[in-house]
Amino acid sequence: MGRRRRRQRLPQEPVEASIDSLSHDGRGVARVDEKVTFIHGALPGERVRFRYTARRRSRDEGEVVEVLEPSPRRVEPGCEHFGLCGGCSLQHLEAQAQIEYKQQILLDAFTHLGKVEPEEVLPPLLNERPWGYRRKARLGVKNVPKKGRVLVGFRERGSNLIATLEHCEVLHPKIGHALMDLSDLIGGLSRPGRIPQIEVAMDDERCVLIFRNLDPLGAEDEKRLRDFAREKDFIIYLQPGGPETVTPLDEPADLRYRLPGFDLELRFEPGDFTQVNSDINRQMVARAVEMLDPRQDERVLDLFCGIGNFTLPLATRAGEVVGVEGAAELVARARENARRNGLENVRFHVANLYEELQEPWLKERFHKVLLDPPRSGAQEVLGHLPRMGVERILYVSCYPGTLARDAGELVHRHGYRLLSAGVMDMFPHTAHVESIALFEKGGK
Incomplete structure (x- = not known):
């Protein structure tokens, strides 16, 4: 039986590094003790202090604790959840540099x-519009009693856990500023833990939410969804199984987008x-x-x-x-x-x-x-x-x-x-x- 390789212990004290470049996933790349190290939150040309998050045979990983010498191309992230949420990795880099x-x-x-x-x-x-541009998305949903709420949004960076978000600035504002409303809605359902995902599909006028429901919804839950849709101007679909089971809660949406340069209008279904x-x-x-x-x-x-x-x-x-x-x-x-x-x-x-x-x-x-x-x-x-x-x-x-x-x-x-x-x-x-x-x- 082979010997199990012991995980390397991580240094407890922060380490300094100079950043040479950006990796394909937006992390700063440095050489520390002759080893390639990927550092989240660091930009090329910067001197940073970072904390190790993983050590492997071929590479190490870390995250910035302090920027000692900032890049002139560093900017203030446009969202307070940057660094926690895994949806964005370059908000700290100016647009032209991106x-x-x-x-x-x-x-x-x-x-x-x-x-x-x-x-x-x-x-x-x-x-x-570099913000509020995203009209298609799959949002994770998780009922977390310890936090006293249902989490709705993208996953945490480097994790399968749903990030604790109040809003999302890259989603279209119609949905990006409705995450807490969705949290309250699902939290009020009879079985909030049985809605693991919401898929978003928008055209120029309408917004569809596809709720992945693992259990059938009762009449009271369906009424809550209808009231929410009416109040917030959403169109709700349910998905009890695979993609072929997606059906509207009430009237189907007539989603379409225009290509004005060609005088065309294309119709699509929410799951397309x-x-x-x-x-x-x-x-x-x-x-x-x-x-x-x-x-x-x-x-x-x-x-x-x-x-x-x-x-x-x-x-x-x-x-x-x-x-x-x-x-x-x-x-x-x-x-x-x-x-x-x-x-x-x-x-x-x-x-x-x-x-x-x-x-x-x-x-x-x-x-x-x-x-x-x-x-x-x-x-x-x-x-x-x-x-x-x-x-x-x-x-x-x-x-x-x-x-x-x-x-x-x-x-x-x-x-x-x-x-x-x-x-x-x-x-x-x-x-x-x-x-x-x-x-x-x-x-x-």
């Missing part, structure tokens, strides 16, 4: 993971994937269409198309667009959105793009492709693109690591050039990096 950090994360990923470099770095897409930041989404769609530059004599393929966020704008410019998505319910929504917007030059297919594909549309020819995959990337479909005659690829990514990996394959294996790439500040004050990249077939 963007520069994200741009560097993207470029470093291209260099180290993909062994590629964009010929042009695009100017970043920035927020008109939509972008959290409506301002950046509008800018992102406009940039994607401009970069891909579809023409009336061209066919475009939109992979991971969802409800048609890119498909429909592309269809206003291209001769024909084909959208492919793995979720049948999203494809149904996309078809309905195309019909509602009077677009007849668009087709949709249901296909799992992470499985071996034998679909008829793979044998068709396309001039251009838009990829908008989840965090795991689009590696499984890349080999099909040259065979379909694709000349230009626009890749929208929510994770630089897989974008860089896929960029390396497109460039080194399939003969595309990485023309340009840049970041989009979809999640201000967090370390999340949303990016966009353009590839074109052939040499210079």
Whole structure:
């Protein structure tokens, strides 16, 4: 039987360190006693005093106790819960520096993971409103009798515990300033410990709350929810099981958002994937269409198309667009959105793009492709693109690591050039990096 490795004892006294850089998750990086140490709350160029929180064989971790020499780019966090709540990690860094950090994360990923470099770095897409921007979220819920309340919000930094929050400044104010109201509401239910989660979905006018209820709600509890919804102007859904069980408590919500640059309106259900930041989404769609530059004599393929966020704008410019998505319910929504917007030059297919594909549309020819995959990337479909005659690829990514990996394959294996790439500040004050990249077939 192997010997159990004893956990290293943590030094009790704070230690000083000079911060060299920021990690991919927004922590300061220092070398202390020749060992890499990640320090929460520290910024590059600072001298700090920190306390160890973990020691491992390859790296140590800590958190700032005192900033001895602050960075000129340090600012006062905009939320009193910064440092406790795990929802944000960069509120102490000025906005322009946040963007520069994200741009560097993207470029470093291209260099180290993909062994590629964009010929042009695009100017970043920035927020008109860097606070109160978030319209989609999953909020944890926990009844904590010792604290005398139900906790509603995001998890504590580095923990599975729900943070004790009174408000959230990155959520849209409609919900971000209603956390205590939700706490009181759930605390008044007959079994407050049986509501573990609330999912938030908003459009420009309405806000839906999906309550995950582990037990059926009685008539009195449903009345409380109805009264709350009426008083606070929310639309409430219940989810007693999996995603397919989401149903409105009363009348369903008619959620929709506009893409005014294309004179389009897209309808969606509360549980559908939509972008959290409506301002950046509008800018992102406009940039994607401009970069891909579809023409009336061209066919475009939109992979991971969802409800048609890119498909429909592309269809206003291209001769024909084909959208492919793995979720049948999203494809149904996309078809309905195309019909509602009077677009007849668009087709949709249901296909799992992470499985071996034998679909008829793979044998068709396309001039251009838009990829908008989840965090795991689009590696499984890349080999099909040259065979379909694709000349230009626009890749929208929510994770630089897989974008860089896929960029390396497109460039080194399939003969595309990485023309340009840049970041989009979809999640201000967090370390999340949303990016966009353009590839074109052939040499210079």
